[in-house]
Each structure stands twice: as structure tokens, then as C-alpha cells.
Amino acid sequence: MRGLGGIDAVRDALDDLAPIRQAHRQMMDTMGLGGVLAEEERGGLGAGMAAIVALGRAAGAVPAADLLGPYVSAPVAFGMLVVGHPDAGVRSLAGDTLRRMAEGTTCVGTVAGGLLFDAELCEEVLVHQDETIHLVPRTELELTALPALDPTRTLHRVTESSVLGAGTILADGDMAAEIVGASIIAGRVYLAAELEGVARAVLAETVTFLRERIAFSRPLGSFQALKHQLAEMWSEVSLIGPLVDEAALLLDTGDDPTEAAIYAAAALSFAADTATRVCEQALQLHGGVGYTWESPVHIWLKRAAADRVRLGTPHTLRAELAALTDI
Amino acid sequence: MPPAPHSASALAADTRALLAEFPPEEVRIEEDRFTFLEARYDAGLAAVHYPPGYGGRGLPREHQAEVYAILAAAGAPDNRPAHIIVNLGMAGPTILGAGTTEQKDRFMRRLWTGRDRWCQLFSEPGAGSDLAGLSTRAVRDGDDWVVSGQKVWTTLAHLADFAILLARTDPSVPKHQGITYFLLDMRSAGVTVQPLRQITGEAEFNEVFLDEVRIPDAMRLGEEGEGWALANLTLSNERSGSMKRPEREGGPIRTLLDTWRETPVEERDPAYRDSIARAWVRAEAVRLAGIAIHRAMAQGDPTPEASALKLASAETSKAIASLALETAEAGGLLQPDGYDFHQPDFMSVDITGRSAGYAYLRTRANSIEGGTSEVLKNIIAERILRLPREPRTDTQVPFTEVPR
Numbered sequence: 001m002r003g004l005g006g007i008d009a010v011r012d013a014l015d016d017l018a019p020i021r022q023a024h025r026q027m028m029d030t031m032g033l034g035g036v037l038a039e040e041e042r043g044g045l046g047a048g049m050a051a052i053v054a055l056g057r058a059a060g061a062v063p064a065a066d067l068l069g070p071y072v073s074a075p076v077a078f079g080m081l082v083v084g085h086p087d088a089g090v091r092s093l094a095g096d097t098l099r100r101m102a103e104g105t106t107c108v109g110t111v112a113g114g115l116l117f118d119a120e121l122c123e124e125v126l127v128h129q130d131e132t133i134h135l136v137p138r139t140e141l142e143l144t145a146l147p148a149l150d151p152t153r154t155l156h157r158v159t160e161s162s163v164l165g166a167g168t169i170l171a172d173g174d175m176a177a178e179i180v181g182a183s184i185i186a187g188r189v190y191l192a193a194e195l196e197g198v199a200r201a202v203l204a205e206t207v208t209f210l211r212e213r214i215a216f217s218r219p220l221g222s223f224q225a226l227k228h229q230l231a232e233m234w235s236e237v238s239l240i241g242p243l244v245d246e247a248a249l250l251l252d253t254g255d256d257p258t259e260a261a262i263y264a265a266a267a268l269s270f271a272a273d274t275a276t277r278v279c280e281q282a283l284q285l286h287g288g289v290g291y292t293w294e295s296p297v298h299i300w301l302k303r304a305a306a307d308r309v310r311l312g313t314p315h316t317l318r319a320e321l322a323a324l325t326d327i
Numbered sequence: 328m329p330p331a332p333h334s335a336s337a338l339a340a341d342t343r344a345l346l347a348e349f350p351p352e353e354v355r356i357e358e359d360r361f362t363f364l365e366a367r368y369d370a371g372l373a374a375v376h377y378p379p380g381y382g383g384r385g386l387p388r389e390h391q392a393e394v395y396a397i398l399a400a401a402g403a404p405d406n407r408p409a410h411i412i413v414n415l416g417m418a419g420p421t422i423l424g425a426g427t428t429e430q431k432d433r434f435m436r437r438l439w440t441g442r443d444r445w446c447q448l449f450s451e452p453g454a455g456s457d458l459a460g461l462s463t464r465a466v467r468d469g470d471d472w473v474v475s476g477q478k479v480w481t482t483l484a485h486l487a488d489f490a491i492l493l494a495r496t497d498p499s500v501p502k503h504q505g506i507t508y509f510l511l512d513m514r515s516a517g518v519t520v521q522p523l524r525q526i527t528g529e530a531e532f533n534e535v536f537l538d539e540v541r542i543p544d545a546m547r548l549g550e551e552g553e554g555w556a557l558a559n560l561t562l563s564n565e566r567s568g569s570m571k572r573p574e575r576e577g578g579p580i581r582t583l584l585d586t587w588r589e590t591p592v593e594e595r596d597p598a599y600r601d602s603i604a605r606a607w608v609r610a611e612a613v614r615l616a617g618i619a620i621h622r623a624m625a626q627g628d629p630t631p632e633a634s635a636l637k638l639a640s641a642e643t644s645k646a647i648a649s650l651a652l653e654t655a656e657a658g659g660l661l662q663p664d665g666y667d668f669h670q671p672d673f674m675s676v677d678i679t680g681r682s683a684g685y686a687y688l689r690t691r692a693n694s695i696e697g698g699t700s701e702v703l704k705n706i707i708a709e710r711i712l713r714l715p716r717e718p719r720t721d722t723q724v725p726f727t728e729v730p731r
Contacts, residue, residue: 207712222715227708234707235639238632242615243608266608318604326588327604 007062007201007296014151014299018120021065021153025107025121028071035102037075037186042082042095043102044075049186049248053193060197060275063152063303066117068310069110072190073183074126075101077110077133080179081170090170093135097124109138110183111158119143119156126170127163133176136167150306152299184311185257188264189247191307192271196240198307199275202300203233206282209289226285233281236274243267262324269317272308279304338375338390342397345370351403360404364440367398373406373439381423381435388624410673411441413482418445418491421561422510425549430510434489446487448478448511448535449558453731455480456702458493459502459555460721460731463537465494465509471541472496472509477534480696484520484533485670487513491561492542493554498726505726506554510546517541527688528666562698563634572621573614577679579644579686580610583651586683599654606647613643631710638703641693648683648690655683662688 004023005012013020028034036051038044045051052072059067078101081094100106109122116125119138127134127141142162148155171179207230210221220226247263250256279301283290290297308314321327349363367373368382375390377383398405408415419438422430437443454461463476474494484490490511497505511518517540522530549557576584587595587603617640620633652659662684678686694700708714721729 207714211714218718219715221708222717224705224717227712227714228701228704230712230714231635231638231704231707234712235635238635239609239612239616239639242619243612245619246611246615263611266611269605270608270612315601318601318608321608322600322604325604325607326592327584327600327607 004062007205007299010062010064010152010299011294011296014293017064017152021118021121024065025070026104028065028067029104029107032102032104033071034075034104034107035098036071037079038098038102039079043099045102048252049189050245050252052186052190053244053248056190056193057197057200060194060199060300060303061201063150063194063198063299065121066109066153067194068187068190069117069126070101070107070122073110073187074108076183076186077126077170077179078108080182084175085171090168093168094170097135108135112180112184114158114160115146116141116143116156116158117153119154124167125158127158127167128176128180129160129163131176132172133170133179134163134167135170136163140166148306150302152303153306185261185264186251188268188311188317189244189251191311192240192244192247192264192267195268195271195275195304195307196237196244198300198304199233199237199240199271199278202279202282202297203230203237205296206230206233206285209286229281229285233278237278240267240271240274243270258324262321265312265317265321265324268312269314269321272304272317273314275304276301276308338372338384338386338393339397341370342372342394345372346397346401346403351401354404361440361442363404364406365436367403368436368439377423377435377439381431382439389622406439406441407673409677411438411444412673413445413447413487413491414438414441414443417447417561418489418510421491421508421557422548424560425508425553425557429545430548434510443488444483444486446481446484446490446513446533446535447561448481448484448490448492448537449561450478450480452477452479456699458558459506460729461493461495461506462731463492463494464498465496465507465542467496467544468541470544472544472547474509474511474537474540474542476537478537479523479532479534481520481533481535482531483673484513484535485522486672489513490535491548493558495726496551496554500552500725501723502721502726502729503555504552506558507551508548508554508557509542510548511540511542512546515540515542522668522670524668526691527664527685528668530668530670573617574679575611575614576607577614577677578610579648579651579678579690580606581679582681582683582686583647583654586651586655599650602650603654606650609643610647613640631706634698634703635707635711637698638694638700638707641690641700644690644693648678648686651683652687659683659687 010020032045033055035044036047040046078094078098082091082098085091101108106123107121109116109119109125111125111127122138125136125138125141127136142159143156146155146157210226211219213220243263244267247260247267250260250263283297283301286295286297289295345367349366354360354363371379371384372394373382375384375386375394376388378385422434438445449458451461451463463474465472465474490513492509492511493506494509495505496507517538519536521534523532523534524530583603583606616636620636624630624633663682664685678689709716
């Protein structure tokens with residue numbers, strides 16, 4: 001993503017980011033990243049959550065196209081369908097879709113709570129609605145564009161009635177709930193990694209800024225009042241990774257779903273709080289510059305704030321964790 | 328002494344051979360325990376990353392786990408690391424790194440087994456975070472040094488046989504350059520130890536007064552003026568050595584949760600639930616980060632990242648202990664351990680299972696002992712983030728000209 005111009009390219013193109021999102025997606029598809037989670041016999045890489053976490057950390061540094069739906073949630077859903085669905089037709093469809101995602105010949109977005117990110121990049125959409133999972137061609141959906149807080153991605157509301165009868169029903173009842181649950185847990189670990197990437201990038205940029213910016217005839221970064229804030233930020237950010245890695249390891253091992261759910265909630269609640277606060281502090285430490293459209297800080301801030309509420313908020317995640325840990 | 332093989336594959340077999348020759352079930356009195364530990368040291372199984380001939384095999388630290396596992400399964404006695412923290416975390420690594428052959432031969436075996444206990448004479452009433460400002464003087468007199476001054480925060484000094492000591496041998500050069508590192512026999516004439524009572528009522532620490540104490544030059548560690556560099560070696564080991572592999576819900580979070588879970592779920596005050604879940608997450612983050620750093624350090628030397636983790640660890644423990652006290656029995660009005668004066672014979676760094684009152688008070692020291700949080704922030708800012716130093720006026724002029 002740095003090869004495509006990094007955060008500066010995103011900043012320069014904020015008013016029309018579609019070409020950069022498209023370029024990101026093409027690069028990822030060329031690298032076969034749509035198949036990170038898919039088994040090798042289905043054309044994927046079989047690389048597991050450890051690789052998804054690496055992807056998230058890199059993506060957070062240069063927020064652009066939405067990766068959660070097409071590269072995490074959808075592959076998890078199809079991966080479960082291909083092994084667990086009683087109907088051979090659905091298993092075959094899921095296997096075929098996994099293969100095409102791995103090849104980069106289709107992009108599947110996911111809709112939960114009626115919202116779809118980067119609709120224009122998706123050929124197909126998985127919609128969870130009324131306890132049922134539908135696979136619908138994107139062009140069949142009625143979409144209303146929404147003004148997104150995070151300007152690096154587009155956001156649309158899906159009209160519920162346009163889903164019905166437009167595509168294929170893949171799962172319902174317990175199976176749908178299980179698939180959605182697993183997608184959410186994996187998605188939380190991905191988002192936590194993305195937030196870690198955001199926090200590390202904004203901190204690195206702020207350190208560079210304060211090393212170079214001269215005031216009172218000294219680099220601002222030599223003042224202890226500011227150094228100590230940066231040290232605290234670094235200390236907090238360095239605690240995200242171990243939680244994310246533990247959650248990813250538990251998902252890849254796969255023998256204790258409750259533990260995985262606990263650590264996914266822990267990782268995302270901590271990453272979301274920390275990344276948002278680090279972005280806010282970074283803005284403050286940039287002074288007036290940090291409040292300008294020209295500075296990249298707001299790009300990270302908006303991504304952090306958007307990720308913070310996407311699959312549970314820090315508060316609701318801790319409530320889930322409390323229930324699972326007898327707190 | 329058997330030849331110390333450099334392969335890890337011999338470890339398990341050698342450990343079992345040690346156990347066969349010295350069965351743990353035959354350890355009855357203290358002397359038996361030392362005999363076992365000395366045999367373990369001589370077999371190169373004390374600390375596998377120590378060099379051959381000094382209790383180790385020059386292997387990566389990670390291999391020690393295999394030895395531990397076999398010894399623990401057999402119920403073998405250990406060297407009670409909590410009782411000899413200074414031996415293992417400070418004196419040992421520094422003597423191994425900078426000692427003469429004579430010093431290593433004389434001290435390392437007794438140091439590791441705990442036959443000798445060591446304390447650290449670094450901090451002074453006028454030199455804490457600014458340790459290089461220390462003013463204890465050592466003046467050369469024939470083959471001896473004559474040392475006078477006052478040291479403070481000396482853990483276990485009242486039980487110690489030896490000390491690692493920093494003293495100023497040349498006040499005419501800048502502060503960091505005039506310090507020399509000594510090994511001191513604590514039974515020397517002129518050494519006086521007095522307990523230093525802390526806010527918990529007990530005295531884990533001491534003040535040590537040195538009044539014209541004679542130290543043979545053979546007990547100098549490293550070169551004259553090399554003391555500051557060696558002190559940094561000691562302290563980096565202190566910060567990393569103090570992190571053992573922690574258990575989930577250990578430390579102050581245990582105290583917090585034990586009380587919280589006594590109340591049936593439906594009666595727990597929802598106003599506290601989020602704060603306690605947040606504390607749980609922080610405690611886990613710090614624990615997992617410690618394990619990750621431990622693993623990374625198994626291959627190499629202490630890193631600035633290890634120092635840095637102490638910042639998060641200390642601040643987290645303090646915050647959680649405070650919440651534990653707020654939610655404790657009788658509304659946190661009790662200090663069940665009382666304030667009676669006593670001198671524990673080991674340092675209570677691990678407060679797992681202690682009362683909320685004690686945990687709250689003891690953790691106040693976490694962000695001061697072994698490097699204050701403020702000093703650690705400077706380490707992170709300057710060594711990890713590479714931010715410029717604050718302008719200083721005390722590093723380039725002779726120590727005698729520095730305001731004190």
C-alpha cells in the first residue's frame with residue numbers, strides 16, 4: 001500500500017478516492033489476498049488469522065478500501081458453508097465463490113445492520129437479514145448513499161425489501177447465527193489489528209513531526225512534557241499486539257471458541273479505545289497543523305472512530321467479555 | 328565437573344541423571360538443599376545461558392524451560408528466586424559480564440545457590456533517578472579503597488553477605504565518568520544497616536551507612552571509572568529480571584476479582600462492571616506483552632522494550648489495586664495485614680493473594696522502584712522513539728562543579 005503512494009496519496013485524493021480504492025483492491029487481488037483464509041484445495045493460501053492480522057496492521061497504516069467484508073467476513077462465511085451446509089448445491093456454490101475470491105475474479109461485500117461499505121467495489125453481497133443469509137448480486141440491491149464519517153470508504157444503506165427474492169438464500173436459523181457469530185469474532189480480530197496499524201502509523205508520524213518541528217529554538221520533541229506523552233502513547237500501543245496475537249492464535253487453533261470470543265472482545269475493545277485516543281492526542285500534539293485537512297492525522301482519526309463502532313463498541317465488547325469471564 | 332555439552336539435546340538426560348544421583352526425596356534439611364543446588368550448578372543446569380563452568384552451558388535462555396519442567400515434576404528444591412532477587416537479577420549477570428576469573432570462581436556458585444545473599448548499594452538519599460549524581464566516595468589507600476557515604480532503598484541488606492556498590496573514585500571528571508563498581512563484604516568494619524520503614528508498616532528496605540569501609544582493590548569490578556556502564560548493565564537486568572512468566576488473573580486483579588465474584592452475578596453493581604472488565608483487559612494485555620518480551624529476550628540481551636513494559640505494568644497494577652480497594656470488604660476501610668513493624672526475608676513483588684489494603688499500599692511503589700515511570704518514559708522517548716534529549720548542564724563539567 002505504501003507502493004501505491006501511502007498516506008500522502010490517500011490524503012491528496014480524499015475528494016475522490018475511488019481510483020485509489022480500486023488500485024488497492026486490484027493489488028490485493030493480484031497478491032491472492034482474497035484467499036488468505038480459504039483452504040489451499042480451494043485455491044486459497046490457508047494462511048489463517050495470523051496472516052489476516054498482518055494484513056490488518058498494514059491496512060491500518062494506509063486506510064483506504066474496506067477489507068473487512070471481502071477479505072475476512074465473506075471468506076469465513078463461505079468457509080463454513082462449504083464444509084457444513086447440508087445442501088450439496090450450497091456447498092458447491094460456496095466452494096466456487098471461495099475459489100473466485102482467491103483468484104480475484106469476484107469481490108463479496110457483507111451487510112450487517114443494513115450497511116454496506118465500498119458497494120461500488122463489490123460484485124456480490126452477503127446480506128444477513130431476518131436471521132437469514134442471502135447472497136445477492138450487488139446490482140440487484142437498492143442502495144442509498146450515506147455521508148460517511150470515514151471519508152476513505154463509501155457507505156450505503158441497503159433497502160431490506162430489495163434483498164428478498166433477489167439472490168440465493170445460503171443459510172438460516174442456527175446455521176446462519178453460527179456463521180454470523182464466527183464472522184463477527186474473526187472480524188473483531190481483524191479490526192483490532194487494523195486499529196493497531198492505525199495507532200502505530202499515527203504515532204510514528206507524530207514522532208517524526210515533533211522531531212523536525214522547531215519552536216522556542218529547540219525541536220518540540222526535546223521537551224519532556226511532549227516526550228512523556230509520546231512515551232505513554234507508545235506504551236499503550238505496544239499492548240495492543242499481544243492481545244491481537246493471542247486472539248488470532250486461539251482462532252487458528254480452534255479448540256476453544258469461548259476463549260477466542262473473550263480475547264477477540266478484549267483485543268478490539270482495547271485497540272479501539274487506544275487507537276482513538278492516540279489519534280486524538282496526535283492531533284493535539286500537531287497543534288494547528290493537526291486540525292487541517294492537509295495533515296494526514298484526521299484520516300487515521302476517522303478510520304479509528306469508524307472501526308470503534310463497527311462490530312461492537314468498547315463498552316458493549318466489555319459487557320460481552322464480562323459475561324464470559326464471570327465479571 | 329563434567330564437560331558441559333553445548334547441545335540442548337543432552338539437557339533432559341543430564342537433568343534426569345542429576346535427579347538420579349541426588350534424589351529430591353532425600354532432601355531433608357537446608358544443607359541437603361544446598362548440596363542438591365551445588366550439584367545442579369556443577370552439572371551446568373543452574374541457568375543454561377550462563378557460561379560453561381559457571382552453572383550453565385552457553386545455550387539460549389529458552390532451553391531452561393525444559394530443565395525447569397523436569398526438575399519441577401520431580402519435586403526438586405529450587406534456589407528460592409524470590410529470596411535472592413539481587414543475586415540472580417543484578418549481581419550475577421554483572422559479575423558474569425565483567426568479573427575477573429577469580430571473582431567469578433569465588434562468587435558465582437554461592438551466589439546462584441543462595442548460600443551468599445547479595446544486596447545492591449546504588450541509590451542514595453541525594454541520588455535516585457539521577458543515580459549518576461551519587462556522592463559516596465572511594466579513596467585509594469595502598470591495596471585498598473576507603474569508602475564513606477550513605478546508601479538507601481537497599482532490599483535485604485539486613486540479611487546480606489555481600490553487596491554490589493557504586494562509589495565515586497574521581498570527582499574531578501564529569502559525573503558519569505568518575506564512578507567505580509565494587510563488590511563489598513557486608514561484614515566489613517564500618518558497615519551499618521538500619522531498616523527503612525515504608526507505608527505498609529514493614530521494612531523491605533534498609534539504609535546502609537558506610538564509614539571508612541576498607542575494600543580490597545581485588546574486589547573492584549571492571550576498571551576505575553567504568554562503574555556507570557556496569558550499573559546500566561545491572562539495571563537493565565533488574566528491569567527484565569523482575570518479570571517472571573505471570574499467570575492469568577494473577578497480581579492485583581486476583582484480589583479485585585476474588586471479592587467481586589463473592590457477590591452473586593445478579594447482585595453485582597453494574598456501575599463497576601465496565602471498569603472491572605476494563606481492568607481485566609489491561610491486566611491481560613500487560614501479562615501477554617510480558618510473555619512476548621520474555622520469549623523475545625530468550626534469544627538475546629535485555630531490550631529497551633523490556634524496560635518500557637515496566638511502565639505499563641506498574642501503572643496498570645496501581646490502577647487495578649486502587650479499584651480493588653474501592654470495592655473491597657467494608658468499603659476498603661480495612662488493612663487486614665496491619666501496620667506492625669517487621670522485616671520480611673524476601674521482597675514481596677508478587678502480591679497475588681494479598682489483601683486489597685496491602686495491595687493498594689504496596690503497589691504505590693511499583694512506579695518508583697527499579698526505575699520511576701518518569702525515567703522509563705525518557706527511556707522510551709529517547710532510546711525507542713529516538714526523540715532528542717533535553718538540554719543538560721550537568722554532563723560535561725567536573726562533578727565538583729555540578730549543583731547538588
